[in-house]
Amino acid sequence: MVKIEIITIGDEILIGQIVDTNSAWMATELNKFGFEIAQISSVHDSAEHIIESLDLALKRADIVLFTGGIGPTKDDITKQTLCKYFNSKLVFNEEVFKNIENLLRNRQRAINELTNSQAYVPDNCTVIQNMVGTAPITWFEKDGKVIVSMPGVPNEMKNAMRTEIIPRLHKKFKTPSIIHKTVIVQGYPESALALKIADWENALPSDIHLAYLPNYGIVKLRLSGSSDNELSLEFLINQQIAGLTEILGSAIVAFEDIALEVLIGNILELKSKTLATAESCTGGNIAHKITSVAGSSAYFKGSLVAYSNEIKEKVLHVPTEILEKHGAVSQEVVEIMAKEVRKLMNVDFSIATSGIAGPSGGTTEKPVGTIWIAVSSEEKTLSQMFKYGTNRIQNIERSTQTAFLMLKDLIYTI
Amino acid sequence: MVKIEIITIGDEILIGQIVDTNSAWMATELNKFGFEIAQISSVHDSAEHIIESLDLALKRADIVLFTGGIGPTKDDITKQTLCKYFNSKLVFNEEVFKNIENLLRNRQRAINELTNSQAYVPDNCTVIQNMVGTAPITWFEKDGKVIVSMPGVPNEMKNAMRTEIIPRLHKKFKTPSIIHKTVIVQGYPESALALKIADWENALPSDIHLAYLPNYGIVKLRLSGSSDNELSLEFLINQQIAGLTEILGSAIVAFEDIALEVLIGNILELKSKTLATAESCTGGNIAHKITSVAGSSAYFKGSLVAYSNEIKEKVLHVPTEILEKHGAVSQEVVEIMAKEVRKLMNVDFSIATSGIAGPSGGTTEKPVGTIWIAVSSEEKTLSQMFKYGTNRIQNIERSTQTAFLMLKDLIYTI
Numbered sequence: 001m002v003k004i005e006i007i008t009i010g011d012e013i014l015i016g017q018i019v020d021t022n023s024a025w026m027a028t029e030l031n032k033f034g035f036e037i038a039q040i041s042s043v044h045d046s047a048e049h050i051i052e053s054l055d056l057a058l059k060r061a062d063i064v065l066f067t068g069g070i071g072p073t074k075d076d077i078t079k080q081t082l083c084k085y086f087n088s089k090l091v092f093n094e095e096v097f098k099n100i101e102n103l104l105r106n107r108q109r110a111i112n113e114l115t116n117s118q119a120y121v122p123d124n125c126t127v128i129q130n131m132v133g134t135a136p137i138t139w140f141e142k143d144g145k146v147i148v149s150m151p152g153v154p155n156e157m158k159n160a161m162r163t164e165i166i167p168r169l170h171k172k173f174k175t176p177s178i179i180h181k182t183v184i185v186q187g188y189p190e191s192a193l194a195l196k197i198a199d200w201e202n203a204l205p206s207d208i209h210l211a212y213l214p215n216y217g218i219v220k221l222r223l224s225g226s227s228d229n230e231l232s233l234e235f236l237i238n239q240q241i242a243g244l245t246e247i248l249g250s251a252i253v254a255f256e257d258i259a260l261e262v263l264i265g266n267i268l269e270l271k272s273k274t275l276a277t278a279e280s281c282t283g284g285n286i287a288h289k290i291t292s293v294a295g296s297s298a299y300f301k302g303s304l305v306a307y308s309n310e311i312k313e314k315v316l317h318v319p320t321e322i323l324e325k326h327g328a329v330s331q332e333v334v335e336i337m338a339k340e341v342r343k344l345m346n347v348d349f350s351i352a353t354s355g356i357a358g359p360s361g362g363t364t365e366k367p368v369g370t371i372w373i374a375v376s377s378e379e380k381t382l383s384q385m386f387k388y389g390t391n392r393i394q395n396i397e398r399s400t401q402t403a404f405l406m407l408k409d410l411i412y413t414i
Numbered sequence: 415m416v417k418i419e420i421i422t423i424g425d426e427i428l429i430g431q432i433v434d435t436n437s438a439w440m441a442t443e444l445n446k447f448g449f450e451i452a453q454i455s456s457v458h459d460s461a462e463h464i465i466e467s468l469d470l471a472l473k474r475a476d477i478v479l480f481t482g483g484i485g486p487t488k489d490d491i492t493k494q495t496l497c498k499y500f501n502s503k504l505v506f507n508e509e510v511f512k513n514i515e516n517l518l519r520n521r522q523r524a525i526n527e528l529t530n531s532q533a534y535v536p537d538n539c540t541v542i543q544n545m546v547g548t549a550p551i552t553w554f555e556k557d558g559k560v561i562v563s564m565p566g567v568p569n570e571m572k573n574a575m576r577t578e579i580i581p582r583l584h585k586k587f588k589t590p591s592i593i594h595k596t597v598i599v600q601g602y603p604e605s606a607l608a609l610k611i612a613d614w615e616n617a618l619p620s621d622i623h624l625a626y627l628p629n630y631g632i633v634k635l636r637l638s639g640s641s642d643n644e645l646s647l648e649f650l651i652n653q654q655i656a657g658l659t660e661i662l663g664s665a666i667v668a669f670e671d672i673a674l675e676v677l678i679g680n681i682l683e684l685k686s687k688t689l690a691t692a693e694s695c696t697g698g699n700i701a702h703k704i705t706s707v708a709g710s711s712a713y714f715k716g717s718l719v720a721y722s723n724e725i726k727e728k729v730l731h732v733p734t735e736i737l738e739k740h741g742a743v744s745q746e747v748v749e750i751m752a753k754e755v756r757k758l759m760n761v762d763f764s765i766a767t768s769g770i771a772g773p774s775g776g777t778t779e780k781p782v783g784t785i786w787i788a789v790s791s792e793e794k795t796l797s798q799m800f801k802y803g804t805n806r807i808q809n810i811e812r813s814t815q816t817a818f819l820m821l822k823d824l825i826y827t828i
Contacts, residue, residue, distance in 0.1 A: 014451040016441030017627060021433050023456070028430030037428040039467075040456040042437070049453075056470065180429065191528035194487050201488075211425055212487050213432075222431070257431070277719075283705025284698035287719045291697025294773055294806055302725040305691075305701045305717035307710075311759055315716075315729075345725055359708055387522060389546065392708055394569060 001226060002173045003038040004030055005057035009050060009069035009078050010152060013042045022067050022157055033166055034175030034226060035063070045069050047081040054085065054147070062145055063169060068152025070135040072114035078149055079122070079138070086140050088122040096121060096136045099129050128164045132156050137164070146172065177230035181237050182257035183221045185248055186405050190214040193221075200243055208240060216394075216401040218253060218260070253405065260404035261289040267411055268299035268349070275407075276345035277303040278316055278337040280328065281355035281371060285400050301345045306337065316340040329354050329366050331374075335383050338376035349411065350376045351403045355386075357395045371399050375410045382410055416587045417452040418444055419471035423464060423483035423492050424566055427456045436481050436571055447580055448589030448640055449477070459483050461495040468499065468561065476559055477583060482566025484549040486528035492563055493536070493552070500554050502536040510535060510550045513543050542578045546570050551578070560586065591644040595651050596671035597635045599662055600819050604628045607635075614657055622654060630808075630815040632667060632674075667819065674818035675703040681825055682713035682763070689821075690759035691717040692730055692751040694742065695769035695785060699814050715759045720751065730754040743768050743780050745788075749797050752790035763825065764790045765817045769800075771809045785813050789824045796824055 006026055012018045020042060027037045038061045043049045050069075057064045069078035083090055097119035104111055118134050121127050128137035133156035140147040146169065150160050169175075185193060190212050194201070201210055207227075213220040223240060227233035245252060254263055268275055277286045287303035290296050304315055309328055312318040318336045326332045338352035355371030362368035368390045374383035386402060388395045420440055426432045434456060441451045452475045457463045464483075471478045483492035497504055511533035518525055532548050535541050542551035547570040554561040560583065564574050583589075599607060604626050608615070615624055621641075627634040637654060641647035659666060668677055682689055691700045701717035704710050718729055723742055726732040732750045740746045752766035769785030776782035782804045788797035800816060802809045 013438070014441055014454065015445055016438040016443075016451075017625070019433065019435050019438040020454075024427070024430040024433040026430070027428055031429050037430075038458070039463075040428065040434075042454040044452075053453075189523060191486050191526055192523075194528055195526060209425075209489075211489055212485070213426060214485075222426075224429070279698075279701075283710075283714075284693075284701030284717050284719065285705075287693075287698030287721075288702040288810075291699075291719075291721060291771075292807060292810070296697075297721055297775075301722040302729075303698050303717070303719035303721075304729075305698065305705070305719065307701075307705060307717075308715040311716040314760075315718075315758065344729065346728075357705075361711075387520075389520070391546070391569060393706060396702075396706070 001036040002034070002063065002175050003061040004035045004063040004065060005038050005061040006040045006065050006067070007050075007053050007057060008040070008042045008067050008152065009045060010042075011045055011075070014044055022152065022154055025154070025158065026065065026067075026161060029161060029166060031178050031180070033170045034178050035169070035173075036226075045075050045077055047077055047084075050078060050081045051085055058142075058145055058147075062173065064145070064147045065165070066147070066149040067157050070149060070151055072118055072134070082138065082140065082147070082149055083122045086122060086124060086142070088124040090120040091123045093119055093121045093127055093136070096127060096129065099131075099136075100134045103132075103134060128160065130156055130160060131163070132159050139165075139168070176226050176228045177233065178224070178226045179230070179233050179237055180222055180224045180257075181241060181255070183223075183241060183244060183255055184253040184258070185219045185221060185251050186217065186253050187251045188219060190219050193219050197244065197247055200240075200247055204240060205236060208237060216398045217405065218401065220257065222257070253408070260401055260408075262293055264404050264407060265290065265293050265296055265299060267408065269295075271411070273349060273411070274299050274301055274347040275349045275351070276301050276341050276347040277350060278341035278352040279303055279305045280307060280312070280337070280353055281357045282353045282396050282399050282403070283307060283357075285396050286351055286353070286403055289400055301347050304341050304344065312337065316344070327366065329356055329370055329372055331372055331383050331385070334372040334374040335376070335381050338374035338381055338383070342376050342378075348377060349407060351407055352376070353399055353403060355395070355399060357392045358390045359392055369395055371395065373399060373403050373406055375403070375406045377410060377414055379414045380410065382406065415450040416448070416477065416589055417475040418449050418477040418479060419452050419475040420454045420479050420481070421464075421467050421471060422454070422456045422481050422566065423459060424456075425459050425489070427482075428458055436566065436568055439568075439572065440479065440481075440575060443575060443580060446592055446594060447584045448592045449583070449587075459489050459491055461491055461498070464492060464495045465499055472556075472559055472561075476587065478559070478561045479579070480561070480563040481571050484563060484565055486532050486548070496552065496554065496561070496563055497536040500536060500538055500556070502538040504534040505537045507533055507535045507541055507550070510541060510543065513545075513550075514548045517546075517548060542574065544570055544574060545577070546573050553579075553582070590640045590642055591647065592638065592640045593644065593647050593651055594636055594638045594671075595655060595669070597637075597655060597658060597669055598667040598672070599633045599635060599665050600631065600667050601665045602633060604633055607633050611658065611661055614654075614661055618654060619650060622651060630812045631819065632815065634671065636671070667822070673703075674815055674822075676707055678818050678821060679704065679707050679710055679713060681822065683709075685825070687763060687825070688713050688715055688761040689763045689765070690715050690755050690761040691764060692755035692766040693717055693719045694721060694726070694751070694767055695771045696767045696810050696813050696817070697721060697771075699810050700765055700767070700817055703814055715761050718755050718758065726751065730758070741780070743770055743784055743786055745786055745797050745799070748786040748788040749790070749795050752788035752795055752797070756790050756792075762791060763821060765821055766790070767813050767817060769809070769813060771806045772804045773806055783809055785809065787813060787817050787820060789817065789820045791824060791828055793828045794824065796820065
């Protein structure tokens with residue numbers, strides 16, 4: 001396989017100021033075109049460090065992609081460093097200058113000394129115009145290998161990758177097709193799932209790779225393979241997934257890598273059904289996750305975050321005596337919450353949560369992490385108790401994911 | 415300075431399925447204790463690759479921190495690889511076994527073959543218990559250097575780093591004291607703020623470093639210094655902050671690195687006041703942020719996520735004719751929402767939002783990114799319109815942060 005290394009340059013990543021989201025995006029896109037990412041490295045704005053990492057990367061990979069360190073300010077030295085490395089000199093490039101002028105004119109800014117300096121590029125590289133920023137992209141070749149330096153600003157990098165760099169690399173290296181397929185499984189912790197499917201896993205063809213990605217109550221199984229024959233590879237992977245389906249049956253949540261809030265949204269939209277939530281311990285996180293999905297207003301009407309008992313009584317009509325007898329964290333209360341919010345918001349389905357998210361507030365009978373979740377439709381209301389840990393954020397996330405799974409099961413059983 | 419390299423292990427990062435957020439968190443925390451991150455690398459679950467990266471890292475750094483690749487399944491090989499590298503063998507560790515048993519018992523799960531295998535650890539390392547997961551942390555020493563392997567699951571990594579690894583490294587390497595102090599400023603874009611405080615910044619003592627960290631409507635100014643004399647350094651930094659306060663006055667939101675939802679919570683708790691929210695475009699994110707803070711039930715009563723107009727009318731009593739005349743995204747509607755939820759939930763303060771989060775749904779008059787925010791108390795209701803961009807997630811985050819700032823200002827003016 002054609003191997004690529006990504007090197008991100010910039011102190012801001014190494015002091016933790018910025019999370020490197022570029023590399024994951026680049027890896028995903030490059031994978032689709034049959035490239036394998038051999039390594040991702042983040043290094044300082046230091047000439048010595050940049051050259052050392054380039055030398056090492058060239059030993060392991062066919063292509064090295066640099067992002068960052070090509071702005072006009074003093075701390076950015078990637079261009080100068082590569083210029084020296086490739087024994088070239090910086091020359092004024094008329095085309096780059098015009099591109100910069102155009103860009104700045106559109107932003108109603110004038111060119112200055114610093115922006116002008118960006119029109120100087122090494123004289124022995126291919127220059128690729130940056131259509132959305134002032135720093136040009138430079139493409140070097142050496143002993144059949146390719147070294148590209150591009151901006152670290154995410155939208156500038158993405159634009160250059162999509163329109164120029166990936167198409168050029170794909171053409172030059174004639175890469176094979178890569179297929180990843182993900183199956184999401186519920187109801188099994190990672191290790192129990194591994195035991196359950198051990199025979200199937202052991203019988204996988206050697207060129208198909210399996211990865212386990214556990215995530216709050218679900219496990220994503222990812223099958224990957226690479227081939228020059230995309231169709232036969234896809235057939236082979238689908239065959240394996242068919243075998244997996246026989247073993248796991250309804251424990252399979254989805255046959256694609258999809259967030260549960262998107263899955264729920266798709267199901268509701270497909271069935272033209274509506275949803276509302278009544279949230280205590282999840283504090284609005286379920287509504288937040290659902291409304292993070294564009295277009296969710298088509299099926300989501302709203303949520304009542306009833307954080308205090310007063311609101312549970314007043315808005316959701318949970319009777320005082322039931323709250324007093326069973327406590328807010330109880331099957332009785334969570335089921336009433338689910339039913340009442342369904343009526344209040346006039347929807348087909350509802351979710352309700354009530355629990356002790358922690359880290360404090362637990363009792364011997366109901367320790368921190370005790371969570372009741374209910375899902376409700378006109379036909380049926382289901383509820384279940386869970387015992388999670390003491391981490392507040394995790395308890396909120398786990399409850400949210402679990403609520404989505406329970407809702408899906410309810411929709412499918414009625 | 416004592417140098418650290420972070421190596422993350424796992425195919426899921428190199429195929430772009432997971433964004434590596436661990437490294438930025440680790441870098442930030444290690445920085446606070448006087449360590450410098452020399453490089454961050456992501457490598458495959460491959461013995462050869464892991465060993466090569468370890469060898470290279472040991473040449474450059476004093477400490478190598480591995481995350482990931484220590485789950486119980488076949489694809490995880492870090493433990494076996496390090497075991498070989500350090501010429502050790504895997505032995506059963508009673509203490510680890512008991513820890514795993516305990517963890518699983520709390521989760522109402524039984525130990526199985528795979529989880530049992532996690533109790534086997536190299537015989538020449540220091541074993542550190544993982545208090546929140548089943549994979550133990552292993553700590554090796556070689557020629558005065560330290561190599562640690564820990565889980566890649568973020569909360570397991572963070573718990574181990576905070577409680578064990580950072581304290582042990584700090585003690586062993588006797589790193590100097592680093593002091594970071596953060597001042598949060600509102601009302602200035604980054605470049606305008608830089609101009610406003612240019613004279614002050616230029617006069618900063620050379621051993622105090624200033625960083626600008628812009629974040630959705632606020633800029634965090636971080637002053638850092640390192641010294642063996644912690645008290646005199648702290649005095650020096652406080653002196654600079656006093657100068658900054660003279661220049662910026664009430665634009666300063668906080669003198670510590672604090673999330674705005676925590677700040678709001680502190681203020682409400684101090685004043686014994688209560689809060690509720692009525693959210694349209696933020697879809698529950700404000701409630702979610704507030705309830706992510708432990709103890710928020712003391713001041714937060716609830717939220718009405720009124721995602722559809724029907725709920726705005728029915729539960730928040732926004733008159734139909736006002737919705738029809740001005741539209742849901744209007745000053746009139748957002749102010750009624752704020753006032754009504756304050757009454758409905760019987761609280762002192764309220765926040766309401768209504769806007770077009772995007773990416774679609776805009777009109778010429780009200781393009782995507784048009785957001786109305788209101789804050790309300792019995793004495794006063796304030797509202798303001800904002801024009802953000804087209805990114806849905808960003809619009810939700812910006813609106814949430816801005817609402818917190820508006821609420822703070824309201825609380826302080828009455």
